[in-house]
Ligand SMILES: NC(=O)c1ccc[n+]([C@@H]2O[C@H](COP(=O)([O-])OP(=O)(O)OC[C@H]3O[C@@H](n4cnc5c(N)ncnc54)[C@H](O)[C@@H]3O)[C@@H](O)[C@H]2O)c1
């Protein structure tokens with residue numbers, strides 16, 4: 243069965259990615275491999291794609307992301323996301339995923355390969371021999387056994403390099419303020435606390451940090467001068483961590499015996515630049531960013547990110563999102579039905595209360611109350627995001643549809659929406675359900691008069707009948723609304739629903755049915771729910787609602803016949819115009835009617 247009901251989502255692959263991952267996508271997605279695109283061409287075609295798969299060459303700039311109207315995910319088949327404007331992607335709700343561990347082994351082995359090549363002058367010896375010469379005395383190298391390797395950045399690659407170097411008989415020192423001493427000890431690595439200490443002790447120095455503010459240019463002229471004369475340096479991490487001009491000068495002065503470099507400040511290096519002079523230096527061993535270029539690593543990263551692209555396009559959470567909070571798969575499994583429920587509640591809230599007679603005054607402060615089993619879930623970020631999406635999607639077109647776990651907090655803040663999430667183990671209101679989620683919109687006066695803070699979860703239980711409250715639960719995987727305002731309810735929030743409040747008197751159903759029949763609207767199902775018995779005893783049953791022209795406030799007093807009112811939900815086969823809902827009130831004698839699509 244095809245995964246996607248409509249046209250398959252389109253994936254743009256502008257770089258060389260291993261076929262193993264792409265094969266996973268080809269079954270259900272439209273995969274477009276377009277190598278060698280110019281930045282202008284990328285900008286022109288990006289609006290047509292739902293996913294973008296890149297390595298380190300494609301510059302995914304803010305301009306590209308802003309032009310990408312359908313883009314849901316940027317997948318980086320590798321570790322570093324410095325070529326992706328992650329902040330802009332976050333703003334736009336685009337998930338950025340990477341493969342944090344698929345190429346660690348390859349990068350570490352490449353570091354060792356470069357170190358050995360540099361120590362034994364292999365590139366020079368090889369070139370000389372190919373040139374027809376036999377110059378044995380010219381290429382005398384050094385051994386690494388018994389030498390000190392200094393590592394800056396004892397993360398995934400750094401630690402793997404350390405273990406390999408130990409196997410070669412090296413002494414390994416490392417500088418990493420965030421590294422675990424226990425992990426370092428387990429690899430027999432001595433953690434040092436200062437850069438000068440590391441520089442002075444190293445025969446070989448290798449960098450394995452990301453390029454961030456604290457590492458940009460961290461090895462410059464002063465640092466190189468502190469290294470032992472005749473020592474050697476490696477960079478298989480990121481260009482820019484070592485000052486290229488200072489490195490070139492140190493090689494030229496003979497202070498450093500060699501440099502092995504895989505990564506450059508600008509890739510490919512610009513002709514006649516410092517980097518190109520460094521590349522040309524006889525004691526520099528250089529490769530064109532090949533750290534991750536093994537068959538195995540490319541298979542790993544390709545499969546890793548392609549699986550995540552499928553997850554995202556199928557509405558699931560990826561395992562390695564760079565700009566989304568981490569959530570464990572089993573936790574997500576538990577949450578998924580509630581994610582749907584909460585989004586439906588949010589959407590129902592906006593459509594239903596905006597459809598009340600006279601319109602609804604905006605309420606921006608909400609309590610989202612989890613009761614019963616769902617209250618035991620600690621990471622409710624996906625539920626929060628689902629609520630914001632549900633609240634805004636009906637009123638904000640494609641911007642609302644792009645609200646997700648990545649940007650929900652930002653969007654809520656920008657819109658002035660406050661949500662107090664509350665976890666209550668109190669079983670009182672969940673007696674019939676194992677889990678209950680309740681959305682309570684605070685009246686504007688309360689919301690504006692004090693900062694958002696916790697509400698007593700029993701508010702969901704019901705003293706104020708006209709409070710805007712929606713409760714729901716999940717029956718298996720199916721969301722079910724169990725309360726709408728002051729009514730008990732039991733309906734699935736799916737499709738187009740006509741929500742009517744009316745006096746529970748004979749003949750009302752027939753009148754509504756015939757009015758809809760005149761419009762050619764088919765009724766698929768109908769449920770009638772009473773006012774909750776818990777909700778008919780309150781004395782403070784007043785709410786202010788603006789009048790139709792918005793100029794005055796009408797005070798709606800709870801009717802003494804409230805207990806005779808009923809909520810009628812009709813599942814209908816298509817949307818109805820405002821005229822139909824007005825006729826239902828005028829001619830059909832219902833108290834209020836509104837249509838929602840969920
Ligand atoms: N050349 C390639 O093809 C290639 C392949 C893979 C990875 N990489 C690059 O290698 C680097 C390391 O990758 P990783 O997967 O090991 O990353 P990682 O996040 O696992 O490790 C980085 C380590 O650097 C440390 N660090 C951060 N700031 C530091 C500072 N100021 N001083 C000292 N240590 C600091 C962190 O604590 C962390 O332990 C990244 O830049 C990555 O992009 C390059």
Ligand SMILES: O=C(O)[C@H](O)COP(=O)(O)O
Nearest residue numbers: 297298319320321322534
């Ligand atoms: O960050 C990475 O994963 C490496 O630098 C590899 O980059 P590449 O995928 O362009 O080889």
